[in-house]
Amino acid sequence: MTxxxxxxxxxxxxxxxxxxxxxxxxxxxxxxGTTGLVGANxxxxxxxxxxxxxxxxxxGGRAEVLGHDIATEGEAIRAAVGxxxxxxxxxxxxxxSDFVVHLAMMSGLPRVAARERAAEVLRHVGLAEExxxxxxxxxxGMKQKAKLAQALxxxxxxxxxxxPTNGLDPAxxxxxxxxxxxxxxxxxxxxxxxxxLLGELERVSDNVVVLDGGRLLRASRTDEFLDATGVLxxEVLGHDxxxxxxxxxxxxxxxxxxRGGMLNVDATDRPDAVRDLIRDTAGDLGxxxxxxxxxxxxxxDVFADAEADxxxxxxxELDRVGTDGAAHPDGGVR
Amino acid sequence: xxDPSAATPAGGSxxxxxxxxxxxxxxxxxxAIARALTLTxxxxxxxxxxxxxxxxxxxxxxxxxxxxxVIVGGVLAFAGLDELPIGYAEYASTTQxxxxxxxxxxxxxxxxxxxxxxxISLYLARPLRSSAYALSRWTSLLGATxxxxxxxxxxxxxxxxxxELDVSEQTREAGIAVGLAVLLALSLAGLAGLIxxxxxxxxxxxxxxxxxxxxxxGIVTAVQGISSEEGRSEVGEVAGLxxxxxxxxxxxxxxxxxxxxxxxxxxxxxxxxxxxxVGLSAACLAALVWRYRRVATA
Numbered sequence: 001m002t003x004x005x006x007x008x009x010x011x012x013x014x015x016x017x018x019x020x021x022x023x024x025x026x027x028x029x030x031x032x033g034t035t036g037l038v039g040a041n042x043x044x045x046x047x048x049x050x051x052x053x054x055x056x057x058x059x060g061g062r063a064e065v066l067g068h069d070i071a072t073e074g075e076a077i078r079a080a081v082g083x084x085x086x087x088x089x090x091x092x093x094x095x096x097s098d099f100v101v102h103l104a105m106m107s108g109l110p111r112v113a114a115r116e117r118a119a120e121v122l123r124h125v126g127l128a129e130e131x132x133x134x135x136x137x138x139x140x141g142m143k144q145k146a147k148l149a150q151a152l153x154x155x156x157x158x159x160x161x162x163x164p165t166n167g168l169d170p171a172x173x174x175x176x177x178x179x180x181x182x183x184x185x186x187x188x189x190x191x192x193x194x195x196x197l198l199g200e201l202e203r204v205s206d207n208v209v210v211l212d213g214g215r216l217l218r219a220s221r222t223d224e225f226l227d228a229t230g231v232l233x234x235e236v237l238g239h240d241x242x243x244x245x246x247x248x249x250x251x252x253x254x255x256x257x258x259r260g261g262m263l264n265v266d267a268t269d270r271p272d273a274v275r276d277l278i279r280d281t282a283g284d285l286g287x288x289x290x291x292x293x294x295x296x297x298x299x300x301d302v303f304a305d306a307e308a309d310x311x312x313x314x315x316x317e318l319d320r321v322g323t324d325g326a327a328h329p330d331g332g333v334r
Numbered sequence: 335x336x337d338p339s340a341a342t343p344a345g346g347s348x349x350x351x352x353x354x355x356x357x358x359x360x361x362x363x364x365x366a367i368a369r370a371l372t373l374t375x376x377x378x379x380x381x382x383x384x385x386x387x388x389x390x391x392x393x394x395x396x397x398x399x400x401x402x403x404v405i406v407g408g409v410l411a412f413a414g415l416d417e418l419p420i421g422y423a424e425y426a427s428t429t430q431x432x433x434x435x436x437x438x439x440x441x442x443x444x445x446x447x448x449x450x451x452x453x454i455s456l457y458l459a460r461p462l463r464s465s466a467y468a469l470s471r472w473t474s475l476l477g478a479t480x481x482x483x484x485x486x487x488x489x490x491x492x493x494x495x496x497x498e499l500d501v502s503e504q505t506r507e508a509g510i511a512v513g514l515a516v517l518l519a520l521s522l523a524g525l526a527g528l529i530x531x532x533x534x535x536x537x538x539x540x541x542x543x544x545x546x547x548x549x550x551x552g553i554v555t556a557v558q559g560i561s562s563e564e565g566r567s568e569v570g571e572v573a574g575l576x577x578x579x580x581x582x583x584x585x586x587x588x589x590x591x592x593x594x595x596x597x598x599x600x601x602x603x604x605x606x607x608x609x610x611x612v613g614l615s616a617a618c619l620a621a622l623v624w625r626y627r628r629v630a631t632a
Contacts, residue, residue: 053459055458055459055630055631056630056631057631075364076461078459078461079460081459082459083455083456085459087452088452089451089453090451090452091447091451091453092451093388102374103456105374106367106370106456106457106460106461107361107461108362108366108367108461109359110359113359113360150456155356186354187354188354188356
């Protein structure tokens, strides 16, 4: 998924707004599949998307999207890219169906083709009969789907989704994340999706790019972010279960510590032997083994590591991102 | 097991999920996109393709605007007059309030709505440049205004021909009226469009446009009235340069001999009137393009 031709290539990109340096000589390559763009508010995510669309010129550096230079081929880029903006963009007195048809035509599709495409993308995003009603009466979830439909209407090769889960309740958020996943995996359209909630991107993206104060903090595959930590999470049921289990494991020479209602068991050296030991120990003690799970790192742990390493200057920024993620460990309600 | 080659299994129907299908058809260029946007905008200006409620105002105004022409036609037919009771060019001057309300009320439909609801960012993320967007919107408004101004002229002209009035004279006068209508439409579309593009609130744009047209015209009319009374008509001629309606009236007086206060009397002044008319429209259009370039890079 990641080793195909890059959809976006950015070299030394700088955007100076005068009082604010939005992007600071950013160099980056974004491949196919789904790429999550993470950063606190003001980290430069939206600025980067607008520059990639060829809407605003960078102060310095250069960038290519789908092989087109942003400085000279903005039109070609915008014909092949779909964009879901962060803010409201739907007129309330128009139906989703008419709206998507119109915007498909604005991307160059002939009227008949635009009608067919609109019907198809509205079906894919899950807007059924309500597509014929004015969008002013839509719930936030339905509005986000309509916004997504217009971004897909002209069958783009790349979609830029700016905070697509913003303001959604947990069920709608799950549905939207599912759609984002399908776009990247089933539809074969490259996706760049921004969020300031780390837990979300962990679930949908193949690659994660972390921006901080307009600079690249880290870019790598999501699974590298989420390397197994070598720790097993264990939960047992019974009288004073966790403490007895921990004591037994420690006496067997395995490091075990309490973590809430569970145990952290260090299995770095001999994972299989430790698993057997846990099973046998629980059996010997007559405890019910209800959880034995590999503990993955979360993206916010990466931030925590970076924070520990970071110099004093950028700690504040990192702290903002880290706190945001920690407050919503599983991408919960904002 | 159903036969996979059958379109439907026995006695029932089935929906095949074909999954996502890429689009392989033609993709049109910027010109075709701009044309589609202009046509949609033109329809929207009359409430077509929008809610039923939004059709009421434009069509009521259009009906009111056409009613005198229809009545004149009836009078001409029954009374057998040998000239039209109202000149082609004078018509728009008489119904200038209706024209003003129409342009002021429909310009926000084309300009303010996209800004207010943020839809503009979806247009800007598509191939059309911001300047092409602004020009398309302006063309839609110009077209709608022209329909509003030219339909009565057409009705009067048809009535005059059916009434067997002198064809060459009628054609000449109607031609002058069309030229004046184009000049008026250019400036009104420019002014109203520019005001609407700076306002995300429809009501504000409507009031500001009507106020500008009415107040400017009121002041100019007062100055022209006083200067005419005082025998200083050159002051009135210069004052006429400061409002689209008085520009229209002045040129109408000079070109058709209609009775208006202080029309431009010299060729130089007539040229100045035309230059201000065209210059005003061009300035508004340039400001519109500049405005949308700012919106795009904001």
